[in-house]
Amino acid sequence: MKELLELQNVVFSYPGEKKVLQGINLSVKPGEKIAIIGKNGSGKTTLFNVIMGLLKPTEGKILFMGKDIEDKQSLTFLRRKVGFLFQDPENQLFCPTLLEDVAFGPLNMGLPPTKAKEVALETLELVGLTSLASAPPYSLSEGQKKMGALAAILAMDPDLLLLDEPTSGLDETSQSKLEKILSESEKAMLIASHDMSFLAEHASKSFALSNGTLTPYDLGARTDA
Numbered sequence: 001m002k003e004l005l006e007l008q009n010v011v012f013s014y015p016g017e018k019k020v021l022q023g024i025n026l027s028v029k030p031g032e033k034i035a036i037i038g039k040n041g042s043g044k045t046t047l048f049n050v051i052m053g054l055l056k057p058t059e060g061k062i063l064f065m066g067k068d069i070e071d072k073q074s075l076t077f078l079r080r081k082v083g084f085l086f087q088d089p090e091n092q093l094f095c096p097t098l099l100e101d102v103a104f105g106p107l108n109m110g111l112p113p114t115k116a117k118e119v120a121l122e123t124l125e126l127v128g129l130t131s132l133a134s135a136p137p138y139s140l141s142e143g144q145k146k147m148g149a150l151a152a153i154l155a156m157d158p159d160l161l162l163l164d165e166p167t168s169g170l171d172e173t174s175q176s177k178l179e180k181i182l183s184e185s186e187k188a189m190l191i192a193s194h195d196m197s198f199l200a201e202h203a204s205k206s207f208a209l210s211n212g213t214l215t216p217y218d219l220g221a222r223t224d225a
């Protein structure tokens, strides 16, 4: 099967700092669910930011659907197809209401307003937030913000989801909802988490990020990352 995402020897360091990513090689096939584990500060969020083009790799190549992500146009292409759920969803919701936030992506992709609203309402129902459609995002709880941000990315129907600590801040009901959505989804996913049982349940492959490199990891073998 053709690769959806490919990272070839990706290196990254923050200005004046040592390398956080020291040569990442990773390929994600359509529908593949991959766990990334790693201690605090190992570079998981940095890796996602590099994939999204929020940080520019110091060295190496990123390919998405075979296209080299090297300029603004290719980056726009990638961002339409990849949904990034931030560890802290606070910055992901910026509209006056949750509904507008979830409709923002579909509108931006060119859907007519009535259709964008329809998609947004369906997606809010999927994540269990229909009753909060008119609420201003700042008034939501942490868990509600996370599910709202998830709705905002799902509404764009991406091919790949980057999920950074998706279960943090979720109560049992929201976590079950999230688990159901992920289990039923055929989208490819990269999931960074410290929740080993969640990862074992949802990922078909896993890697540990340590010393700036990824190595295959057996989720069944340990529970302390």
Ligand SMILES: Nc1ncnc2c1ncn2[C@@H]1O[C@H](COP(=O)(O)OP(=O)(O)OP(=O)(O)O)[C@@H](O)[C@H]1O
Binding pocket: 014, 017, 020, 038, 039, 040, 041, 042, 043, 044, 045, 046, 047, 087
């Ligand atoms: N803007 C920044 N400038 C300089 N260093 C940074 C910056 N952001 C992160 N770092 C450093 O880069 C390293 C990797 O951080 P990152 O947030 O990617 O780790 P992480 O694996 O996601 O951690 P966690 O599990 O705590 O979320 C850390 O040493 C961190 O201090």
